[in-house]
Amino acid sequence: MIAGVAVLVAVGALATTGYVVAGWTLGDALYMVVITVFAVGYGEVQPITSWPLRGLTVTLIVAGYGAVIYTVGGFIQLVVDGELNRALGARRMTRDIDQLDGHTIICGYGRMGTTLARELQAAGQPFVAIDTLGGASPLADEDDGILVIHGDATEEDVLERAGIRRAAVLATVLSDDAANVFVTLTAREMNPDLTIIARGEDRRTESKLRNCGADTVVMTTTIGAAKMSQLILRPTADQLLDQLTTRSEGGPDLDHIGLRFDEFLIEGSSPLALKTLAEIEVSGAHGYLIVGIRGVDGTTIMHPPQTTTLSIGDVVVVLGYNDDIPHFATRPPARRSPKTTTYRGLTTTT
Template sequence: MNGSTSVHKMRVGLTVLVATCLIAIIGYVLAGWSYIDSLYMVVITIFGVGYGEVNPVEDPRLKLFTLAVIISGCSSAIYVLGGFVQMIAEGEIQRALGARRMCQEIKSLSGHAIVCGYGRVGRNLIHELAHLGVKFVVIDRDTERLAAAERKGTLVIAGDASQEEILQQAGIERASVLATVLPDDANNVFVTLTARELRENIQIIARCECPSTERKLIRSGANGVVSPTMIGATRIAHQIACPTVESIVENKHAFSRVNQDLEVFGLRMIEIDIHEESIFVGATIHDLETSGDGATVVVAVKRAGGEVIKNPKMCDEIRGKDKLVMLSHKEDWSPVSDDVICPSTNLAMPMVPLAI
């Protein structure tokens, strides 16, 4: 059975029913009845009201015609009703089969993630989980949201995630992690408490909006607490504070700030102006990077005309008046003056080809 079959039945039944009514009205009119009497006769005949004939039906041919109208009209009406009932039943059956199938799939999961909440954060979270190939189950009380998720093939459970039976339906005893990303901090605390009581060793990651809730979530059993607001602010600050390659080349303050971050890893970013008479003119990026111990990388090249080449190719040629931004270990570079930093002697070894 499918929905198209029931709709087809309804269409066929309605077509026959309408045709029967029209033919019956025409037949009674031809028998000398008025249009209103003919319509009334057809309605009470087909729908079995049985108020009696409007006019006497004494002609045997008219009686046979009326019998045909009753049989055809009632049969088509029952056919339409049957298609309608079938359509409703099919929907319920499909819904029950879908729920059963989903329940079986959830029972077969192991090491999956349980996502409590299918709001803005929850949708983004499961999108990333799907991209990473992580299996997951979504719990939410909003059936409309879950219906949209289910149409995309997502395993869903409708209910309150703070209830033990709902978490058990989601397979918390087999799950590896639970993420509660509900918009209300109190609900996230309740979900965390319930999940920790049901499973002591499951990893729980909770969302919080208020900084003071973080301690409560940790005490409730959360292994990690994430604040989308703080993450968003950090990302914005990162975009503001972290320069692009172009700004590194142009902005001395940005250049210094990047070097401060690189100090932690024992690295340093060096800026070199290539003069027209420099020994490096005519050499390639490959020649420059391999002239030392291989620990030097050219990050960017700014041409004399202002063009900035990010991640230059090994075959790119160094020209006079170029500005090179290079990354290397701090010990591979030595200061020559207060404002000039030159490569170590290893880096200045003769290269092939060289343009003096």
């Protein structure tokens, strides 16, 4: 479209100059160019008898009318392609969402929601984001493959489109506490089995969110203040902990020393069910370190004793070697083979 308009302006300017050089007034020249380019069909302003003027007029007709057609065609293509791509994209997104099951719904695709979406995408966890800007958001344009629904997350029909009845987790990270309360209340009514994680800014909102059905409330200001206090009181220890546990572009830094955190649900068919930690962890040289257990009733035990028995429905948080973790829930080790760990260029075998 820009190229077409540029050619049209250039042709019009040259033709106007040509008519003025031939002795026409500037007004007559401009009028002649306009009625010629747009094929209005009015009579000639002045008789065109000389071959140079006729040649100029013919060139103006061909070049000017061609530039007009090119510009209009570009505009039509822009409109048609944009609407077509938008319609096809919406249909494809709806189909992809309908195929999801046990996914996560992110309510709010701002700064916090975008960061959360990238973490889930890196982990391979399916999710749907809901935002008032939707697919038109510049944040969504930067992230290929992310499903973003345009709409208000507090409305039931929008949550239905996100597949809330098939979802496993809903994270509401809107900047407005009242909106997070309303989303939590609506989501809990639509799916009683849903795990809801809510963001809160005001401490007075935490109890409201829990009363409305939130399983976990994340107080961003409290977390930020706690982080800053650690940097003030124990800066070296905090920086070292960050290096071992935070995610970098290459992945979790715990991988660099051959370790990783994970969690497992103890099901009825699991070989770990009804066994004590002493039977699971290898005495003297642990292949796994069970750092916490969340019971069926929601209680959490940190650093559980060796005599603790795992029950069906418990969630076990484990720290172990990368090679051992995938086999934890299906094949608890009776004896661990030597492992090689590399940290800061030093390799040790345990």
